[in-house]
Amino acid sequence: MSTITLGIIGTGMVGAGVAxxxxxxxxxxxxxxxxxxxxxxxxxxxxxxxxxxxxxxEAARExxxxxxxxxxxxLDRLPRAELAGKTVIDPMNxxxxxxxRLPELDSDELTSSELVQRRLAGARVxxxxxxxxxxxxxxxxxxxxxxxxxALPLSGDDPAAKKEVEDxxxxxxxxxxxxxxxxxxxxxxxxxxxYAFPYVGQPPAGxxxxxxxAWVQSAPGVPVSAARVxxxxxxxxxxxxxxxx
Numbered sequence: 723m724s725t726i727t728l729g730i731i732g733t734g735m736v737g738a739g740v741a742x743x744x745x746x747x748x749x750x751x752x753x754x755x756x757x758x759x760x761x762x763x764x765x766x767x768x769x770x771x772x773x774x775x776x777x778x779x780e781a782a783r784e785x786x787x788x789x790x791x792x793x794x795x796x797l798d799r800l801p802r803a804e805l806a807g808k809t810v811i812d813p814m815n816x817x818x819x820x821x822x823r824l825p826e827l828d829s830d831e832l833t834s835s836e837l838v839q840r841r842l843a844g845a846r847v848x849x850x851x852x853x854x855x856x857x858x859x860x861x862x863x864x865x866x867x868x869x870x871x872x873a874l875p876l877s878g879d880d881p882a883a884k885k886e887v888e889d890x891x892x893x894x895x896x897x898x899x900x901x902x903x904x905x906x907x908x909x910x911x912x913x914x915x916x917y918a919f920p921y922v923g924q925p926p927a928g929x930x931x932x933x934x935x936a937w938v939q940s941a942p943g944v945p946v947s948a949a950r951v952x953x954x955x956x957x958x959x960x961x962x963x964x965x966x967x
Contacts, residue, residue: 725750726893729785731778731800732756735939736813737791738765739856740894743863745772747893754781756799779804787886789813789851794834795822797841806844809883811890813851814838815912830960834911835877835904846883849907850876850891850898858921861943863895873897873948875916875955877907899951913961915954920946 727750730737741751751773753762759775766773782788782804790800794814816827816834826832832840835849851859854874864871874896878884888898901909910916919925922941925934 726890727752727785728890729781729788730754730791731781731788732791733762733765734791735856736851737789739859740789740791740851741765741769741773743859743894745769747895748772749893752776752781752785754778782808787811787890790838797838800842802842802844805842808845809886810842810845810847811851811887812838812847812849815852833904833907835907839879839904846878846880847904848876848878848883848887849904850874850887853910853917854921855918855939857939857941858943859894862921862945865895866892870945871895871897872921872943872945873899873951875899875901875910875951877901877904877910879903897948899948899955901955908960909955909958914958916951916958920944920950920954
């Protein structure tokens with residue numbers, strides 16, 4: 723069987739963290755960012771021969787499936803033509819800022835992933851890798867069947883695309899729990915019991931928002947079973963669409 727290649731558009735903490743896990747798991751990765759392939763030379767050297775840099779269009783066109791790890795506000799930078807026909811993993815979350823809000827998300831007319839799917843009409847969008855930090859991705863991977871294997875939620879409208887992402891998560895060392903359609907992807911988004919904290923535990927009291935984000939990013943991972951993911955998703959009540967920084 724040939725090696726799966728994962729295209730990664732956006733190499734911030736999430737993109738770089740998933741790239742590390744992917745190459746360690748034996749996958750190939752094509753890295754891209756908004757500043758050009760040359761700026762990724764250091765990361766590519768660190769990751770080794772399974773990694774290479776390219777443009778966003780090359781990462782989209784040449785990979786088997788693509789992780790779009792940009793800020794949601796940069797969604798229009800994605801190469802739509804090259805992503806047509808591709809399975810696109812959406813780890814983006816809505817974080818409104820002064821001067822930037824999306825009324826269709828504030829009103830719950832759409833989930834953020836439904837918005838991504840509308841913008842990438844030719845692609846098959848699957849919401850995944852959005853509720854766990856890169857530190858925990860690198861801490862919590864386990865072989866299939868391990869009693870402490872962690873499960874991650876995913877949502878999507880295309881069953882075949884969801885199976886592709888489920889298989890990828892398995893290769894990365896995680897089980898998957900299918901939460902249904904993109905319209906229901908809010909069940910694992912910001913302001914829900916499934917977002918971040920099950921994978922890191924209870925934070926210290928009294929942290930500011932920025933301190934809390936920093937704590938979550940650096941906290942050791944806590945395993946979360948598939949049964950626990952299902953339990954938390956079933957108990958979730960819809961609240962505010964995004965978290966504000």
